[in-house]
Amino acid sequence: MQLFTLAFLLIAQLVSGHFELTYPNWRGDSFLPPASQYMFPCANVNTTDASNNNRTLWPLDGGSLKIEFHHSWTYVAFNLGLGSNTNTFNISLNPMLLNETGNGTMCFPKWRLPADLNIEDGTDASLQIITIGDSGTALYNCADIRFSADATLLSEDQCQNTTGLELYPLVQQQADGSMVGAAATVTVTASAAGASATGESAAMGMSAPGLSSLALGAALTAALLLGS
Numbered sequence: 001m002q003l004f005t006l007a008f009l010l011i012a013q014l015v016s017g018h019f020e021l022t023y024p025n026w027r028g029d030s031f032l033p034p035a036s037q038y039m040f041p042c043a044n045v046n047t048t049d050a051s052n053n054n055r056t057l058w059p060l061d062g063g064s065l066k067i068e069f070h071h072s073w074t075y076v077a078f079n080l081g082l083g084s085n086t087n088t089f090n091i092s093l094n095p096m097l098l099n100e101t102g103n104g105t106m107c108f109p110k111w112r113l114p115a116d117l118n119i120e121d122g123t124d125a126s127l128q129i130i131t132i133g134d135s136g137t138a139l140y141n142c143a144d145i146r147f148s149a150d151a152t153l154l155s156e157d158q159c160q161n162t163t164g165l166e167l168y169p170l171v172q173q174q175a176d177g178s179m180v181g182a183a184a185t186v187t188v189t190a191s192a193a194g195a196s197a198t199g200e201s202a203a204m205g206m207s208a209p210g211l212s213s214l215a216l217g218a219a220l221t222a223a224l225l226l227g228s
């Protein structure tokens, strides 16, 4: 009975825990031991000949990003490391830490890279997705990609969002409680097709699949400029 209970709990955790990188294809299933999403930098899932030969092609200026979130909320960061087998993910793809709320699928048709990267056709790289929970523990998943001028984005059918998921960049709060750059805060509401934006007059609201990561990037930049 106890063994049965233990097995049930393990299975429940495997099904419900942590997060899953659906696109680009993750390097390997990080739910299966000896993988562990707690392990930096890539959940103890290393680049292999197989994963090296199975890279997802990504456009030179950024590509589709699809993540299954399994927790009620988490902080999220996207990082990039250049090279065929790198452990250095030193290129941040989000100017500010992001706060994600809700369980389900979040898909960005195009997560645009910083403009000054000047990625060349054929460059190998790895994406690292980090989530950080309320206790401060971090979870990791990585995907091996190859930048290609011929790469395409996910279609609208392939890039749908669960209703009600939200993604906000963090803003700085002053000692008096006011928010620096709050007027430019982006409210990204990733929801099913046809949902409307939820931004207030002072905020920019976007909905997916109408969500444009270009616009998100621009708004994040605006928030950063106002906050500095």
Ligand SMILES: [Cu+2]
Pocket: 016, 017, 018, 019, 071
């Ligand atoms: Cu978890």
